[in-house]
Amino acid sequence: MSSLPIVVGYDRSLASQGALQWATTEAVRLxxxxxxxxxxEIVVFTQPSPGKVVPLAGLRSARERGLSALADGIRHLNPDMKVETLLVEGGPAEALLEEAEHARLLVLGSRGLGGWTGLVLGSVAVQVTTHARCPVVVIPPELRARRHEVPTVVVGVDGSKASAKAIDFAFDHAEALHAQVLAVHAWSSPFRTYEDDGRSMLQFDEAEVMESARVLVAEAVAGAAADHPDVTWNMQLAGGHPARAILHAAESAELVVVGFRGRDGFTGLLLGSVSQTVLHHAHRPTAIVR
Known part of the structure; x- marks a missing residue:
């Protein structure tokens, strides 16, 4: 059993309830x-509102009771699970980043109320996914379970160190989910390859590009595959924008995994077009791994 917790941001919205359900399932599995x-968050009214003022202590007490009841319900269904709750005053991003310092995984819904509002499009998402020290999983709205003979974890691969972290994360979760891994690599022509000394070369021949891509993915996945011999994996190679390739592969995935930084098509993953496209359009849980 891991001593590091899975942390989930909760605000009573339907989106955060979906994130809580996903996080609970992961906590059981892991x-x-x-x-x-x-x-x-404390709201200050500049004009008095007779009959509508709720004492701060009473409001906080009501929130604490709600969290306590929620935790009791989870413990009832999972008696062996350790469940903790925390009600913090202040901004959600700061609270989550502090929690990420000692978390195995941070889980958030992509839409919410109050503190978590506008997660994917707003500043909270940018701050949390950019600065969190642990992997962050974003759960889309109206998440529906996928029923497949073999569940799949999709991971973006580009040969970078960040990509290597994402691959390790993908294989770890695939093993816990009894799933297979689909390693996705995409490129734009011409294709850039990297030598051991750091030099780069451009390739234009389609057959050479395909072979270079196949070798890149095979070498990138080799270590994680060896560490998880029971996890089967396949690769998917495609020319074009990497976000499009990931989204196409992710349509029926249990989990989509992308690295925080990469090279070529995956460069600037979180703040660039790839991450934004994946987070905006993926209908499956998406993990951002530093």
């Missing part, structure tokens, strides 16, 4: 503690 965090 035998990890679950930590439910809710941000408690």
């Amino acid at each position: 035998e990890a503690p679950l930590r439910i965090v809710e941000a408690f």
Whole structure:
């Protein structure tokens, strides 16, 4: 059992309820503690509102009781799981980043109320996914379970160090999910290859490009595959924009995994077009791995 918790941002919205359900399932699979965090932001009214003023202590107490009841319900269904709750005052991004310092995984819904509002499009998402020290999983709205004979974890591969971290994460979760891994690599012509000394070369021949891509993916996945001999994997190679290739492969995936930084098509993954496209359009849980 891992001593590091899976942390989930919760605000009582339907989106955060979906994130909580996903995080609970992961905690069961990984035998990890679950930590439910809710941000408690103080709202100051400049004009008095007779009959509508709620004492701060009473509001906080009501939120704490709600979290406690939520945790009790999870413990009832999962008696062996350690469940903790935390109600924090202040901004959600700061609270989550602090929690990420000692978390195995951070889980958030892509839409929410109050503190988590506008997760994918707003500043909270940029701050959390950019600065969190642990992997962050974003759960899309209206997440529906996929029923496949062999569940699949999709991972973007580009040969970078960030990509290597994403591959390790993908294989770890595939093993826990009894799933296969689909390693996706895409390129734009001409194709850039990298030598051991750091020099780069451009290739224009389609057959050479395909072979170079196949070798790149095989070498990138080799270590994780050796560490997880029971996990089967395949590669998917495609010319064009990497986000399009990932989204196409992710349509029926249990989890989509991308690295925080990459080269070529995956460069600037979180702040660039690839990450934004994947996070905006993926209908499956998406993990961002630093």
